Amino acid sequence: MITDLQDVLSVNVKGMKRSAIRELLKYLGQPGLISFSGGFPSPATFPIDDLKEIINEVMDTEAAFALQYGATEGDILLRTLLVNRYKSQGLDISIENMIITTASQQALELMAKIFINRGDSIIMGLPSYLGGISAFNSYGAKMIGVPMDEEGEDPNIMEAKIVEEIKANNKPKFIYIIPDFQNPAGITMTEKRRKEIIALAHKYDILILEDSPYRELRYEGEHQKTMYELDGTGQVILLGTFSKIFCPGFRIGWVIGHPDILDKIVVAKQAADLCTPPFTQRIAARYMERGLLDPKIKEIIEMYREKRKVMLESLEEFMPKSFSWTIPEGGLFLMAKGPENLDTNALLLDCIKDAKVAYVAGTSFFCDGTGKNTMRLNFSYETIENNRIGCERMGNFFKQKV
């Protein structure tokens, strides 16, 4: 081994932190542990029988294609089916606006790679998705946090922050937004707010990165238009994924955007992994082609709506009165907040050991290091019964701590 590894590591890796969520996975195998921590879909949603049938058909009819290298842009059939689905939802796009990535995480990484020089600033919510923060951080981005209210990121504070960065000759490279059922806050941005932020993007000539993994999973209220659709000028890049509505183990996501931007992402993806597995892409395409995705999403919505309901009722019943939480209209997460002096990070291992419940300490989601008294709770993975038992155990644990 060389004498001093630290000496030869890149600046990039020195700034990287292990993901708090990925690190938690180590504990998730413990018997009896109830996990509200990951962003895992319920395994009960996996369409095992349909997949078996489809995979056998793929192996019988197109194995030589599915097991071979594929195009960096992604499987043309899958891209076509996804484009048609978005078109039926009102988006004005064509195949040139769509590429496949190795799930959304890769899209976040590639966005960072093609736009971020060390020290470049980007705008994001306080809190915001941890995987986005990791990807941007790994290229040395300066992350500028904007507080959120119940409608989403505050546009006045956002504008002030943008102006401040422009004055410092560091105009933000993009605004990172998860408008629907935000991870971790569970907040959905109103159409008015979406338009205000798009207007800011136009005024200051800045791209918007719209990360939308949960959009299809709405349990109440009305669907909002995507920022991509509301913008209509190609200034928004929209990310989607199968990870929450189909199978995360397939690792399939996609980017919708202006062809000039996709072109750069494709070149970067060539160096990153050549192509997303053609095998899982073709299976997913045949699954969509059979019309199985939409009924599956309906089924998931019914299941998660009930899980969310039980978690909200159980939090009400068991958590100390000094706690509050968001009430998400969809998605997989809500964010709970304890008294000002609570440190959810310091208490996490105790909660896992004593109460056998795991959550994610909220501070990892705040790019400014705040949020120490917050925690993200996932309600999709555990059974309905465990959502209740977990809240009871967690409630009792926190009652002793506050």
Add this chain to the structure above:
Amino acid sequence: MITDLQDVLSVNVKGMKRSAIRELLKYLGQPGLISFSGGFPSPATFPIDDLKEIINEVMDTEAAFALQYGATEGDILLRTLLVNRYKSQGLDISIENMIITTASQQALELMAKIFINRGDSIIMGLPSYLGGISAFNSYGAKMIGVPMDEEGEDPNIMEAKIVEEIKANNKPKFIYIIPDFQNPAGITMTEKRRKEIIALAHKYDILILEDSPYRELRYEGEHQKTMYELDGTGQVILLGTFSKIFCPGFRIGWVIGHPDILDKIVVAKQAADLCTPPFTQRIAARYMERGLLDPKIKEIIEMYREKRKVMLESLEEFMPKSFSWTIPEGGLFLMAKGPENLDTNALLLDCIKDAKVAYVAGTSFFCDGTGKNTMRLNFSYETIENNRIGCERMGNFFKQKV
């Protein structure tokens, strides 16, 4: 869309080039085209029936695991089976020395990400693997080429280059070597040469990145020890992949190395794609567990040995006398060389149109831009018959050009 996209792109992406090979894929669908260009395995090697059986079993017994998110380090069963296989081949490693990546390309990308600051130098052969060059280039590496003879990279020139870089206060971050059946040159490094280069690495305290996708596919001669084994101190990082011996469409590779280095790769991989598809990993693990990999490799060797033989004989028969080529002991490629003034890049599209044969122009593999009269030929993908017909057509084409 924003006013000037070029203004906001990162320095990284400005230096990236589209992969010559990936771009060629566009032409590969043309009817009648014979492709010696990609590094594709023959689809006849894909174990379709065995896979069908295994996938049905995985779906029946462990679908909830295989379709879910997985550990960033990779499937523990797959890692264990790979470690045991390497141990049976003489490598002294344990599970802590092994992580899974989204094929070797991702390993090359992550190595670049964790070691390369813009302008940092690395050492590589002239020629060297294009995917490595792309990955290193995408982080702004300064690539220092070392000429090769029939034993591999020249150690005296390599030492001179290292000393030169050290004097310029830019000690190379690592030496990139493909010792077995090098892509593109088809050259295998002798044990003596391996030891000389390892001695240089020790003398100057530099890491070696040993990229080894073809090692198992030897058609004649004796297996050489890996540089990882010959070093024995953890100063070599060894990359492996299923892409040439199983299914490239699964996108599974691995890194063997010192745990301190793997630790950094894992943190970088969290941001890059969270995890390699657990679905394809588990299928691959069950395939190995059934003892199917070794007989499959034997079968592939028999097939490719014959393909190589026919290509070598056909080159001899049909190519102009002013051409020469390497005779690889294994792998998928050989490199041909025309007269000094030949420009294979300028002739490529004509060769595709007129002769209906595709190759890869050699210059993309030379980090110093030389090699204009060279070309890489793949002999694994096409049928034996097409290897002969393709050489005949290509030979006639070049006879008109030189």
